[in-house]
Amino acid sequence: MNLVTTLNALPPWQAAALVLVASLGAAVVTEVVLVRVARHAVARTETELDELVLESLRLPLVLTFALVGVFALTRIPGVVAAVPVSAEALEFYFGRPALTTVVLLWAWALNGVVNRTVGYLQESGARYDFAPVISNVWTLVVLVGALAITLSIWEIDVSPLLAGAGIAGIAVGFAAKDTVANxxxxxxxxxxxxYRVxxxxxxxxxxxxxxxxxxxRSTTLQTxxxxxxxxxxxVLNAxxxxxxxxxxxxxxxxxxxGVAYGTDLxxxxxxxxxxxxxxxxxxxxxxxxxxxxxFGDSALRYELLCWVASPTRNAKATHRLNRGIYDGLREAGIEIPxxxxxxxxxxxVRSIEGNGSMAPTAPVEGATSSDETMPGGRSEGRFGDD
Incomplete structure (x- = not known):
């Protein structure tokens, strides 16, 4: 003999009272006893993650026990027959709303658990900087799942909705292809x-x-x-x-x-x-x-290799090193070519004409130049005829 048969054998008012007392009692015991014991247990741990999970699940757990009694009353034939409304009305106004509330409560709780866990992990270290992406994906999954279960509870045929959603999805896909790609x-x-934050x-x-x-959708950089x-x-992905x-x-x-040839290295x-x-x-x-x-044209080419703590310090460190090296070489008398x-x-060859102006007596050929490298990086250029 199962529980429904046992309750159905009782007078309707006794069965209803027993179910309601049991569900409300379970809710009270969960809140007063189980939750308190769990709080004492998680308070002894080093991490705060278990406390976040407990607080997110406490409310839906307590309300689920309370609403299960309301839903159970709509499944006991003796109670349903004793109520002065039809079984369909009882199911519509009490059974389905109670079950829908339970589904939405747990969807909200599960989404909250993941979001709060993501926030906690993100604050604990840079390793989880990309966790908000997973959080958003999880929120979408929970939302779609809760919607599907709710429609199933209310026995709504989703076939026309799926057909319309397919057409709408194609249109939205073309309109929001950049958003989807991002x-x-x-x-x-x-x-x-x-990369990470x-x-x-x-x-x-x-x-x-x-x-x-x-x-x-995007990543923000600060220059x-x-x-x-x-x-x-x-764009970043490509x-x-x-x-x-x-x-x-x-x-x-x-x-x-660069240092001059002949320098004491x-x-x-x-x-x-x-x-x-x-x-x-x-x-x-x-x-x-x-x-x-x-070996350069006019200098011995060196490189100083050193390390800094962060890439943002490259420019400042290079500036200070250049100034320090220049001052040090100048004081030591080491030439930087x-x-x-x-x-x-x-x-x-020019002559003075009768009007007093200067004019060349012979055509001036095109100027030519030749460079000769001189010590210390100097070069000599000659212009004119050679």
Whole structure:
């Protein structure tokens, strides 16, 4: 003998009272006993995530026990027969609304659990910066699922709706193809882990900045000029993105230096490395190093290689190093060669005409020049006939 048969054997008022008392009692016990015990248990844990889940599920759990009694009354034949309304009316005004309320409560709760969990994880570390994309997808899934179950409860035939939705979907798809592309582009960027909030990225189109917001449709960058640039996710998904903050935030900078031929290289290298060691923006590890790259036309070409803590410090560190190196080389008397040109002009043969004006007595041929490289990067140019 099942529970419905047992309740049906009782007088209608006793069966109704028993069902209502049982459902309300279960709701009270859940709120007063089970929820309190669960709160004490989760309070002992280190994470706050379990507390967020408990608070999101508490209300729908308690109301579900209370509404189950209302729905159960519409399923007991003896109670239905004793009510002075038809079974269809009882189902329409009590059974289906109660069940619909339970479905909507749990849809709201499940969506809240995921959204609050995403917010918690997003605040806990940069690893979950793309989590809002998943949150939006989950919200869409819960909304569609709750709508489908609600229509099923009310026995609404969705076939005409599906046919109309198919036609409308095609029209919306053409009208919102960019939005859809941005949406799926954001999902692709999430799974590829291309960048995170706080990363400094450069695009092949020339834009560069720090990622300050990652949304479903677009990503927002803040440039060094504190200008916000919004880039659609579909563009980012198809573009070449250089993440200067991955896999680590530190970045190596290269400072080219030219020194004159004949310079004491040991003294020069030691001086430059001392300048780099004294610069506060330069990291101690890896240690700065000097590299002799090539023999130039008028200089020995070197590069100073050193590391900074963040790609946003590249420009400032390069500026300070250039100034420090210049001052150090000047004080040490080490020459930094630079291009120079010495021009020698030859006097043309001229005569003074009777009216006192100067005029050439012979045609002046086209001027020619020849450059000769001189020590220290100087070149000599001669104009005129050779």
């Amino acid at each position: 949406f799926f582009g954001g999902i692709a960027l999430y799974f590829d882990d291309t 706080g990363d400094y990225v450069e695009l092949d189109s020339g834009e560069a900045g720090t990622v300050v917001k990652v949304g479903v 060094r000029d504190e200008v916000l640039v919004t880039v659609p996710n579909s 573009a070449k993105v250089i993440n200067q903050s991955a896999p680590g935030r530190r970045r190596r900078i290269r400072v080219p230096i 040991d003294e020069f290298e030691s001086l430059v490395l001392d300048v780099a060691a004294d610069e506060s923006l330069v990291l101690d590890s890896p240690r700065p190093r000097m590299r002799f790259r090539s 630079f291009p120079q040109r010495v021009v020698t002009m030859r006097d043309d």
